[in-house]
Amino acid sequence: MNAFLHHAENRGHVQAGWLDTKHSFSFGSWYDPKYMGVSVLRVINDDTIAAHHGFGTHPHENMEILTCVLEGTISHKDSMGNERQITAGEWQLMSAGTGVQHSEMNNGDTPVHMLQIWIHPDVQDAEPNYQQIQCNPHQQPNQWHLIVGPNDNAAMHIRQQAEVKTAVLKKDHLLAVEATQQVNYVHVISGAIQIEDQIVKAGDALLFAENSEIKALEDSQFIWFDLPQAKN
Template sequence: MITVHPAANRGHANLGWLDSFHSFSFGSWYDPRYMGVSALRVINDDRIRALTGFGLHPHDNMEILTYVLKGVISHKDSMGNETHIRAGQFQLMSAGSGITHSEHNRQPHAETRILQIWLYPNRQNTAPGYQELPPDEREGLRLVVSPDGADGSMRILQNARIYRLRLAAGETLTLPLQGSTGYLHVISGQIHLDQTLLTDGDGAEASPDSRELHTLTAAEALWFDLP
């Protein structure tokens, strides 16, 4: 069974410096239909204007994944990390017992676009942690997050696996699922998931028997294998 979360139903906040679409209830936008799926709590599609960003702010007990879709995000945190994450890269912070961090677009003229994704951890008040993955432009299915660091993925404090799909038109595959629930977030392109059409910004919760994917165009998406 497929439950579609249409892009048109997402929350939207435009703060001038930040133009953000929320797949699940976030900030001032609340919709009881969209409160997350299993351990997945937040998917925000953020467009950050040049020379602006998120100032220093705290988090705790959340696994925070960032995927840079366009531009560069400059990161600084209370663990001593100070780095620049570029388009195609993933970053994972385990907030644990507490961190502070900032994220800025330091480019003078270009917008930065990121997906900011939060998952609840399966352990509380652990030591904070930080990881990055280098860009990988190859097509196919790439495991970026897992509980055991399989295939060079980043290790998350949750029984969840997150894959990036980058596929040409006309490809078919069965999405992997070790947990009880899957969730697909389409970044770009047109996809059939169990014969249901999905396109840019759409999401879909999928049961174990609804994992057949076919691309109608070149497409990019994230697949969440959730407990």
């Protein structure tokens, strides 16, 4: 597999009143057949939600839905009986399974900035569940933080042979990428990094197959998706 740089400006940008969102992959009203996901990774939506607005109650099924709050606090409510606050530095994993209804609302006075990430499960029609953790990589920079994975070493368990890790890397520091699967996809939240000869800036992502090393060209935050080879 050759490396592929997904430039930030090639994301879909949708401004719909209270929601300003950038879609890494085709989603909702924005469709581009070149961007339909990577392996089992289907969605990365970079959402900014205005104060006192949000996503009303709506359904999902058979999807692993990971939320990373970067700024502000989002209020979650679902048909499993969970009513939770997710603040900056926290992560939520909702395994929709046979079906769940939920809402995500910004009840505060300032915007919420968050990432919504969808991963296809390897088990269909499982019982829905909810997990939430606090993991702010700014507090422990220059190392990987394993957010979700299929095994007990991960903070949250995902129904897929995939791992999601995050890091904040200070300028000129290095981090090794040592994959457990076949497909690597790094999405940069802020800053700029270098992987081999590729410069990956905020909003960009890089798809590559080989183990490698990440160098921070400036203070940077990013997410690494360690994914299985896509099935035909």
